[in-house]
Amino acid sequence: MKEKLFKLLHDEQVITEEQYQQALQRSETFGESAEQVLGRMGILSEEQLLEFLGRKFRMPLADWNDYIPDQRALNLISEDVALKYVVFPLFIEQGKRQGKMTLAIANPSNVSVADDIAFMTGCTIKTCIASARAIREAIHLYYPGKVRSPEEAGAQAETGKRAPNQDFTRSGSGEINALLSNILQEVEGEAEEQIEGISGAxxxxxxxxxxxxxxxxxxxxxxxxxxxxxxxxxxxxxxxxxxxxxxxxxxxxxxxxxxxxxxxxxxxxxxxxxxxxxxxxxxxxxxxxxxxxxxxxxxxxxxxxxxxxxxxxxxxxxxxxELRTFQHLGMPEKSLKTLNRSLAKPQGILLLVSPPGEGKTTTFYALLRKLAQAGNHVLALEEVDERSVPDIPQIPYSPETSFQEWCSTISYYAPHVLGLGAVEKPSMKRLAFEFASSSLVIVTLTAKSLGDGVCSFISSLFDELDMCCSTEALSYLLDSMNGIVVQRLARTICPNCREQHALSESDHEWLQQFAGVKAEDGDAVSSAGKGCAECMETGYNGQIALFEVLKIDKVLKNLLLQHYPSCVSPVRNFYTEMSPETFKHQLLQLFRNRVTSLAEIRRMAL
Ligand SMILES: [Zn+2]
Missing domain, CATH: 3.30.450.90 (Beta-Lactamase)
Known part of the structure; x- marks a missing residue:
């Protein structure tokens, strides 16, 4: 063990060949511990050892010179916690979303320390190395709660400054020793692995x-x-x-x-x-x-x-x-009815679209599970193997498999319902079309709105099938479509740090323009989370899904035939006439019920 430490220091050129030999000899002759040998022989001071560790772990050293304690940082970590973890909060800067704390730590090999402190304080943590002794002295000196005479404080401050030059065998060496043995274990572990491959541990x-x-x-x-x-x-x-x-x-x-x-x-x-x-x-x-x-x-x-x-x-x-059930999606009443009608059809393509990261995968599986539980034979094919779902056979998509091979695989399963997850590959869209006449095909797609979703799906089908865009061809493709669901996710305000404040004039103006009607009385006030440990300083602590659902029937088909490929606003107007359950309506409701903030609505309305 000792020999390994000396060798490590030698290999990393911290000590010379001569010192290395001396240290080995001395430890053998006197039976002293490694740090005693290094300290007594004057080979390595505490400062030098810290520098070595800093290099090893790529961390800077704490600078105690002219250090002025930062009260805000001290307030975030209690004295007990600081002592327990052997850390000291040096100072804090205001980051974009959360504070950035510079934290002195004694044991850089214990990676969970910074992690724990980050969770406790809600700050991002930048670590630097200091000796355990210097940290303890700083805690003793700067934490309130102990009344100290100015003389005492002055004397300690001086000790603190002198600290780095002291012989490190005196105090704090226990921690450093433990740290070194950790490093050695890691080094040993690596060596073992090269010989035996991965162990069970x-x-x-x-x-x-x-x-x-x-x-x-x-x-x-x-x-x-x-x-x-x-x-x-x-x-x-x-x-x-x-x-x-x-x-x-x-x-x-x-x-x-x-x-x-x-x-x-x-x-x-x-x-x-x-x-x-x-x-x-x-x-x-x-x-x-x-x-x-x-x-x-x-x-x-x-x-x-x-x-x-x-x-x-x-x-x-x-x-x-987190596998949501269909009932827990929280879909508005009219939309739910429309969707249920689409799901009851034995064939056709149902598009499920959302912008990236807005929860369509969760909804996708909720729909598939509902259909499976109703006794349908469901098969899911996914481009990325995202999550495992009970009750549903899942096949990961692989690009090496040809279109024909996919067709025979799916035909072999003969599903009532075919789910195609994350269909960004053109050949997957063709699969959807291929099976639309025999199965209900649920397809997820990245798009922002109803019109956008239908049009981008149709246009990539044209490309993939190598068809020219005639009215007949368009009509033929649209006949395979059953319905479309668009999903958005709004973040909900953290109940733990919720605050009410009056809207600024410009916010109020924006809201009135967005709502398109005279604002209601309650609209002058807005709620928002100011950020706390519960919500990791974001002010939001949950999400709520918003939906728009449209059945693709004769009327809509004619509209699409007329306007393709610029369908976004015609479909938007069509939907607004058809259903009161628009995103705008749902967002305003969330705002008026103080479920979400104005900032979130503005983000989503973009
Ligand atoms: Zn909060």
Whole structure:
């Protein structure tokens, strides 16, 4: 163990060959511990050791010179927490969405510390290294609650400044020693792995342990995506998507990020040769499950993309409970009736569209499950293997399979209902058309509105079928269409930090213009979340789905024949006449019921 530390220091050229030999000899002769040897022989001071660790973990050293405590930072972390984690909040800056805290930590190999503090404070955390002794002294000196005489404070301040030059064997060496042994374990672990391949103890590997801790924490905060990507050469950035919006959570050393990507990919490969598939569109991807808190199982789809700085990891999280049932979609009454009529038809294409990331996949599976539970034979074909759904056979789309092969595979299953998820490939659209005469085909598509969805689907069918756009051909294609559903997601205000405020004049003007009628009395007031720990400082703590549903009947077909390919506003006007349940109406209702904020409505109305 000692020998390994000396060797590591030697390999990294922290100590010379001569010092290395001396240290080995001395430790053998006197039986002293590694840090005693280094300290007593005057080989390495505490400062030098910290510098070494800083390089090893790519973290800067805390600068205690002329340090002035930041009261706002101190308020965010209690003294107990600081002592428990051996951290000290140096200062805080105001970031775009949340505070950025610079945190001195004693043990950079314990990656969950920064993570825990980030969750407690709602800040993004930038870490730097300091000795445990310097941190304890700073805590003692700067935390309130203990009345100290000016002399005492002055004396301690002086000690603090002198600290880095002291012989590190005196105090705080325990932590540093533990830290070094952690590094050594990692180094040993790597060596072992090269010989034997992946051991069964994957969960104990530091990078995987880090991932599991991250998943554990994020799952309970309703995080749906984790992006772990290289940020320059030095760092990896971890961003979380929660209720539709992505924000930075923390940064980790590049070494850890890269190690995590490599290790996770290996595990997925090991688990099942077929789990990790390589596709053109998604890079490499696979899926795994993990049990959190012994109760909830978390299903995770993992994707790996190469970038110039290293591998990016993209994880999609799905808790068991998140498979919504049809009843829980919260669709307005008239829209629900229209949709049910479409679903009752034995054939035709039902388009399910939304802008990216606005929940169409959840709705897609809710519809398929409802149909399966009603006794239909349902088959789902997905471009990306996003989530596993009980009751429904799912086939992942692979680009190597030819159109003819897909046709025979699907015919073999002879489904009543065929679900085509994330149909961005033209050949998938052709499959939809192929089976529209024998099955109800539910197709998800990225589009913003009713008219946009129908037209872009039809126009890519024209391309794929190599047909020219005559009225007859258009009529023929439209005959295969059954209906269309557009979905949007609005974020709902966090009840924990909700505040009411009067609308500014310009907001009020905008609202009046948007509503198109004289504003109601309550419209002068708006609610919004100011941001708290519950909602990770976003002010929003949930999502609510809005729907527009349209049946494609003779009247609409004639309208489309008349206006194709510029259908967006004719279809919009047609829908507004047909149904009171427009997005605008639903948004205004959410606003007047104080469910969502004006800012959210303005974002969605864009
Ligand atoms: Zn809140």
């Amino acid at each position: 994957d969960r104990e590997h530091p990078s995987i342990r880090f991932l599991l801790e991250l998943l554990q924490k994020t799952a309970k905060y309703g995080v749906t995506e984790i992006h772990i990507d290289p940020y320059g050469h030095q760092e990896y950035r971890i961003r979380l998507r929660r209720h539709g919006s992505l924000h930075e959570h923390t940064r980790i050393p590049a070494q850890l990020g890269e190690g995590l990507a490599t290790r996770l990919q290996k595990i997925l490969q090991q688990a099942d040769r077929n789990v990790l598939q390589k596709t053109e569109s998604t890079g490499r991807h696979g899926r795994f499950s993990t049990i959190l808190n012994g109760a909830n199982s978390l299903d995770i789809a993992a994707n790996f993309y190469p970038t110039p700085f290293g591998k990016k990891i993209y994880l999609r999280l799905q808790k068991d409970a």
